[in-house]
Amino acid sequence: MTENTSQTDPRLASFEEKIANEQRIEPKDWMPDAFRKTVLRQMSQHAHSEVIGMQPEGNWITRAPTLQRKVILLAKIQDEGGHGLYLYSAAETLGTTREEMVQALHDGKAKYASIFNYPTLTWADIGMIGWLVDGAAIVNQVSLQRTSYGPYSRAMVRICKEESFHQRQGYLATMALARGSAEQKSMAQDALDRWWWPSLMMFGPHDSDSAHTGQSMKWKLKRESNDTLRQRFVDQTVPQAEFIGLRIPDPDLHWNEERNAYDFGKIDWDEFMQVISGNGPCNRQRLQHHIRAQQEGQWVRDAMHAYALKRQAREVA
Amino acid sequence: MNQQALPLFEVFIRSRRGLDHRHVGSLHAVDSDQALEYARDVYLRRSEGVSIWVVRSSDITASQESDVAAFLDPMDDKPYRHATHYKLPEEVDNM
Numbered sequence: 001m002t003e004n005t006s007q008t009d010p011r012l013a014s015f016e017e018k019i020a021n022e023q024r025i026e027p028k029d030w031m032p033d034a035f036r037k038t039v040l041r042q043m044s045q046h047a048h049s050e051v052i053g054m055q056p057e058g059n060w061i062t063r064a065p066t067l068q069r070k071v072i073l074l075a076k077i078q079d080e081g082g083h084g085l086y087l088y089s090a091a092e093t094l095g096t097t098r099e100e101m102v103q104a105l106h107d108g109k110a111k112y113a114s115i116f117n118y119p120t121l122t123w124a125d126i127g128m129i130g131w132l133v134d135g136a137a138i139v140n141q142v143s144l145q146r147t148s149y150g151p152y153s154r155a156m157v158r159i160c161k162e163e164s165f166h167q168r169q170g171y172l173a174t175m176a177l178a179r180g181s182a183e184q185k186s187m188a189q190d191a192l193d194r195w196w197w198p199s200l201m202m203f204g205p206h207d208s209d210s211a212h213t214g215q216s217m218k219w220k221l222k223r224e225s226n227d228t229l230r231q232r233f234v235d236q237t238v239p240q241a242e243f244i245g246l247r248i249p250d251p252d253l254h255w256n257e258e259r260n261a262y263d264f265g266k267i268d269w270d271e272f273m274q275v276i277s278g279n280g281p282c283n284r285q286r287l288q289h290h291i292r293a294q295q296e297g298q299w300v301r302d303a304m305h306a307y308a309l310k311r312q313a314r315e316v317a
Numbered sequence: 318m319n320q321q322a323l324p325l326f327e328v329f330i331r332s333r334r335g336l337d338h339r340h341v342g343s344l345h346a347v348d349s350d351q352a353l354e355y356a357r358d359v360y361l362r363r364s365e366g367v368s369i370w371v372v373r374s375s376d377i378t379a380s381q382e383s384d385v386a387a388f389l390d391p392m393d394d395k396p397y398r399h400a401t402h403y404k405l406p407e408e409v410d411n412m
Binding site: 018023024025026028068071072075079135150153154162164165167168169171172236239240243 | 331334335336337368395397398399400402403405406408409411412
């Protein structure tokens with residue numbers, strides 16, 4: 001089917017040739033509508049995740065245990081906001097506006113990473129977000145540096161560079177607790193117990209059940225499959241947990257000599273589907289907060305606009 | 318016509334797909350269409366790029382290097398924004 005079409009449509013043939021030759025697709029290039037829609041869905045979801053992800057961490061800014069941890073957390077959250085901006089602007093090259101993307105989020109039409117629908121109950125959760133959630137995100141984003149849409153790929157390069165400290169600070173914060181008092185250690189273990197499985201879910205459904213993987217891999221938007229990336233994350237994280245004496249909450253986890261990788265237990269996909277369809281612990285809170293922040297900030301945008309008009313009028317006069 | 322009266326344009330070239338456009342220089346032209354053609358003739362005679370951007374120099378707002386202390390300085394005292402600030406034990410130092 002595709003081959004027949006590319007024979008009749010030279011634009012499609014040229015698009016497919018670029019993909020085949022590892023060329024990036026740039027904003028002014030012709031691209032199939034389905035490709036445009038898919039990149040936009042992926043980038044807008046990614047951008048929303050960066051921004052919504054500020055909420056669970058923001059919950060602990062005023063209660064960070066030391067001034068040092070507080071400035072680190074502030075710097076990290078500031079980065080996430082910046083990463084959201086990089087991604088929104090890169091997505092805007094596809095001909096949609098940021099306002100439209102935000103509206104789609106508020107209408108429940110656009111999604112964000114389901115992990116941010118879990119609450120941050122203790123300070124140890126902040127360590128887990130850096131170590132596990134950012135760790136998982138980095139595995140995914142490193143792979144996406146080679147994605148076929150140019151602006152997305154360049155945004156990923158910038159983000160990965162900045163993100164490298166996020167995981168390290170999270171691991172060190174977790175290590176401090178794991179090596180602290182018995183109470184601190186059990187707080188770290190409790191956080192790991194709650195964040196481990198949702199972190200594995202971040203990579204999305206198994207390859208056999210993933211609705212978008214096949215086509216996205218063909219277009220080289222995705223360079224590696226969900227299961228490949230998830231396995232990489234497990235293999236790199238298990239020794240890190242062992243080193244600080246924390247237990248991964250999976251009785252089926254063990255090293256597989258033959259595969260040279262860890263085998264791990266079954267992921268609860270019912271929970272994943274529940275959270276992704278709006279019934280996680282914090283879905284409503286996250287969205288309502290975003291809508292409220294948008295509404296409460298409206299007067300600032302109005303004031304900036306009014307001031308700009310006033311200055312323009314003065315220049316004309 | 319007085320050459321000096323022509324507006325100045327800055328020229329940016331994408332040397333190959335996947336890379337950012339980079340500033341390569343500037344030129345005078347009557348409008349952006351002509352600037353694009355001039356840029357092609359001046360800066361791309363040896364297939365230096367696959368795409369050109371031209372923008373009126375007067376449309377660029379730039380920071381001043383003399384203001385750098387007041388404008389950018391706060392970044393220097395925030396070493397915790399860099400990965401190298403976080404020393405991990407050797408056993409796990411591959412993050």
